[in-house]
Amino acid sequence: MTFLNPAVLIGLLAAAIPVIIHLLNLRKLKKIEFSTLAFLKELQKNKIRKIKIKQWLLLVLRVLIILFIVLAFARPALRGLSIAGTTSAAKTTAVLIIDDTFSMSVLSQNGSYFNQAKDFAKKIIEQLKEGDEAALLFLSEKNQRLGLTNDFNSLINELNQKEISYLTPDLNKVITIAAQLVNKSNNFNREIYLITDFQKNILPSTGIKSDLSELLNENIKLYSFSLSDKKVFNIGIDDLKINNQIFEKNKPITFSVTLSNYSEQNVQNGVLSLFLNNKRAAQKSFDIEVGKSVLTDVEALSDATGFIEVTAEVETDDVEFDNKKFSSLFIPDKILTLIISDENSSSRFLKLALQTISDGKIKFNEKNSNQLGGIQLKNYDVVFLCSDNLSHSADRLIQFLKDGGSLVIIPSINADLNRLNDILQKLNIPSAPGFAGKLNDKSLSVQFDKIDFNHPVFRNLFRENDKKNIESPVINYFVKHSTQGKGISIIKLSDGSSFLSEFKTGNGKIFFFNTAFDPGWSNFPIKAIFAPLLVKSVFYLSQKENLQNNLLAGEFISIDLNKIKSPQTKVIRPDGTIDFLNLEPAGQKSIEYKNTNLVGFYKIYSGNEIIDNVAVNHDRTESNLVYADKNDFEKYLEQINFMGNLIYIEKNKNPLEEINQARFGSELWRIFLLIAIILAVAEMSIARNVKKDLEGIKS
Structure with missing residues (x-):
């Protein structure tokens, strides 16, 4: 037996009061002389003997009355025994954990597992009484509503509105929260309910270091209810x-x-x-x-x-x-490019190629190197650098690359090796040891040797049979350059140097051609491959790497603030609802959008312009409908040092009956108080009878 209000037991000392009073009032009866009739004396002795017995009985009754009243106020309760009319009196704290992952969408003959879980949870909540408290937790909910409540209607409304989630479950986190909630409660019955299909992926992997033995002690009951009952086709x-x-x-x-x-x-x-x-x-x-x-x-x-x-x-x-x-x-639809050139001869073939075969898809502006400081580079997708006169503007190009822009470096016809190497070093590209060959002299020329036809710039550029029949240009003057392992060589020359190399800086890409687009350096500008390769390169370089194409529900979307052009920024979610974003505080390069509980497309707008469209998907582990058995679950409980009482509720049993049978907490205070009242009535009856007997003797 357990007492819910043990401090009152000190009142048991009051049981000594009747004994003390009895001892103080104890006295001998006065002798009263009667007539010589002997039988009257014998009658007197019998009455006195009966009165003494009744007085001792009164003493016992009075002591018992005090004992039962004190015990009633101490609220005695029985463990493991359900007595009709007493079970509901023990106050209960119930924390219900509902599996809301999409494996619970499986339909059985009793409806979906999820709806069955909600119905079961409602029945548990509906049987709670005044003074009880409860909480609802969901396996995949990231922001759990913490705290216990006795507003059971609100919990039922929450259950009715709850839908299946795409978020990844975290059983250990939810069990920890439930343990903290019930451990704070002073109620006699402290219960956790886990209602799930027991898909194996909800159980954490081995190696959990959580020790919940203090929270999940022997006073805690964990009710486990498994809903899976069919072979699933998926x-x-x-x-x-x-x-x-x-x-x-x-x-x-x-x-x-x-x-x-x-x-x-x-x-x-x-x-x-x-x-x-x-x-x-x-x-x-x-x-x-x-x-x-x-x-x-x-x-x-x-x-x-x-x-x-x-x-x-x-x-x-x-x-x-x-x-x-x-x-x-x-x-x-349109690719915006910027050509930086200090002499027309360095960029004329480049402009001609972009104009002739891009079908108007590539738009370009041309500026000289002195104007670079005043240009908004973020408005361009690709920058062609046909100049090495960048002593004060290289940092702007570096930032442009970090923000996802792309750069094509082409030596000018009057290239200066020192200035060119200075640019290469600032962009973390290996320096060139020098020039090779002679201007306008083909006697020392080289040609293409190795071509990486698997590179995206060559995809769909040729018919399959034409790939090996590319007519190589004659290159008589070039920058002798090698990637030195910092990039990849797309086209190599016969002397081993790299004709076209690719490097990465930040989120951007760099192409480096080792020869100027000028007939004095090579006949590359007049070869059939020239214009298609340049246009294909622009298309490749303009494609921003989509780092957010494999997001799972619940992961945040990073929004690049460099793309924001309007103070009103919004996200249209897959269900059509709209979230307006607060861009404060200023100075950030990006913000995190976290409301990604749905799968589908999240369209991000700056004003009326869409600046990104991010796809969010489900976690593939939820698809694997392998179910855990009791041993798997018990091993997990061992890992977290669960010290409470685990109770499995089978599907073929009445869950409420199972709970009532397993639940401890039949309070006996009503019974004890009733006994005290019965004893008090008996005491009053006997006391009245004793009084009459005493009066009879005195008379």
Whole structure:
């Protein structure tokens, strides 16, 4: 037996009062002479004997009355025994943990696991009484509503409004929060309910260092309720990759889609559909064996420019939440380039190439090096540097590269090696030891030796059979340069030097040609490869690397403030709701947007202009519907040093009956008080009888 108010037990000392009073009042009866009738004396002795017995009985009753009253106020309760009419009297603190991950969307004959979990939670809440308290926690909720409440209607409303989440669950974090809540409570019954399908991925991996033994002590009960009861058919899309690095309108784009069979049956002639901007662009069939994954390549064309939303989708199965995967790409309508040149002869062939075969997609402005300080470089996608006169403006180019811009370095026709090397060193590009060959003299010329045809600038540039038949230009004067492992050599010359190299600085890319675009240096500007290679290079360099194309629900989106041109910045979420962003404090380069609990596309606007479109996806681990058994769960509880009482509630049992049978907390104060009242009535009756007997003797 446990006492919920043990401090009152000190009142048991009051039980000594009747004894003390009895001892103080104890006295001998006065002798009263009667007649010589002997039988009257014998009668007197019998009455006195009965009165003494009744007085001792009164003493016992009075002591018991005080004892039972004190014990009633001390609130005695029984562990492990349910007595009708007493169980609900013990105050209860209940923390309910609901699995809201999308594996709970599985439908069984009793409805979805998630709806069953909500119904079960409602029944537990509805049986709580005045003085009880409760809290709701969800496995994947990042911002849990902490604190206990006795407003049970609000909890039921919260349950009714709750929907399945795409966020990754964190069982250990939620168990820790639940333990903290129940540990703060003074209620007799302290209970945690875990209602889940027990998908194995919710259990943390081994090596958890949490010690919750003090919080989850022997006074805590953990009720475990498993909802899974069927074999699930599920095909999940695990990954969607865009293989192209150059995107052009009406040009092929190749996608790789990874599909996995998480079922116990083979799949034949499944259908994968690919949508671009919500229009079906391609379709392909697939076969997958049980427990296997397949990589499927799909090719499609986009007839639009700007941000393109890519969605891969498979047919409906038992878990629809992983039937789609999202990605985003950008096809430029116009590419803005800047040509920095101090003499027209250094850039004339470059401008001619951009004008003739880019179909107007590439727009360029030309400035000399002295004007670079006043130019807003962030307005351009690619900068062509045909000058080495940058003694005061190199830092601006470095920042342009860090912010994601791209640079093409082309020696001017009057290149100065020292100034050129100074620029290369500031951009962290290896210096050149010198020039090779002679101007306007082909006697010491070199040609192309090795070409990396796998580089994106050569993709779809030639017919497959024409790749090895490129007519090499004759290069008679050039900067003898090598990447020295800091970049890649796209085209190498026969003397081993690099004709075209690629380097990376910050988020930007750099192309370095080792010869000027001038007939005195080489005949490269008049070769057939010249203009296509330059235009393809511009398309490649203008593509910003999408570092946020593999975000999972719950991860933050980084918004580049350099793209913000309007004080009103907003995010349109996948469900159409809008979040307006506060850009304070000033001076930041980016801000984090964290409200990414939905999968799909998050469109970011500066004013009326869309500046980014970020795809957010589900966590693939949630697709694998392998369920944990009791041993798996108990091993986890051992890792966190769970010291409480674990109670499994089977699906075929009445959960409320199971809880009532397992719950300790039958309070006995009503019974004790009733006994005290009965004893008091008996005491009054006996005391009245004793008084009459005493009066009879005295008379």
